[in-house]
Amino acid sequence: MEAEQKIKMLREEIQKHDYRYYVLAKPLISDYEYDRLMKQLEALEQANPHLITPDSPTQRVSGQPTKEFRTVVHPQPMLSLANTYSEEEFKDFDRRVRELLEGERYEYVAELKIDGLAISLVYNNGLFEYGATRGDGISGDDVSVNLKTIKSLPLRLQKTDKSVKRIEVRGEAFLSIKQFRAINEQRKKKGEPLFANPRNAAAGTLKMQDARIVAARKLEIFCYYLNIL
DSSP states (O other): OOHHHHHHHHHHHHHHHHIIIIISSOOSSOHHHHHHHHHHHHHHHHHOGGGOOTTSGGGSSOSSOOSOOOEEEOSSOOOOOOOOOSHHHHHHHHHHHHHHHTTOOOOOOOOOOOOSEEEEEEEETTEEEEEEEOTTSSEEEBOHHHHTTOTTSOSBOSSOOTTOOEEEEEEEEEOOHHHHHHHHHHHHHTTOOOOSOHHHHHHHHHTOSOHHHHHHHTOEEEEEEEEEO
16 A cells, blocks of 8 residues: 555544544544554654645644744634623623513523633634634634644544635633643642643643643643634
């Protein structure tokens, strides 16, 4: 089998296992078998560097620290939800909704919030182009190099509508409680200051300049919005 075909096959297989493991939580192979696939791919790419592409599983972690993050303008403003801390504030919100709808029926849906930081992911022809923080809502920092370390974030979409060229996916990058506690335990042993909460830890991690440290902290992502550009 030619190197190009073998590389394509390995990438597709690894991407399938990433999806099964990190998204569905239903792995099909052991960690040892997964590592063997990655080592095969790494060896083939090292022998054929002209075949390395940005969406390859081997390109998730940059080997060099990022000196600074470029600023990108969001395709659409990333607005932030307002908080409410009292019954009076909620009643005032309800009043505004009622007046706006002018007698139409409506209902509220409450759901738990993943407490991380908002991110915008842009895909071009199914390929991950860049990812950015919310910033001031109009523009944010391009933190693609760090977002790529999140294994559940696809570098290439599995299925795409060929008529749709560019899309924006919005979501929340976060640390699980389990991982947050593990990080703080490590910091405690090293005599380093502890993170106050998972949200601050996730935000600080995503803005780090060394993607290798970001990868070790095992950020996760939850996506909830799709915008066709």
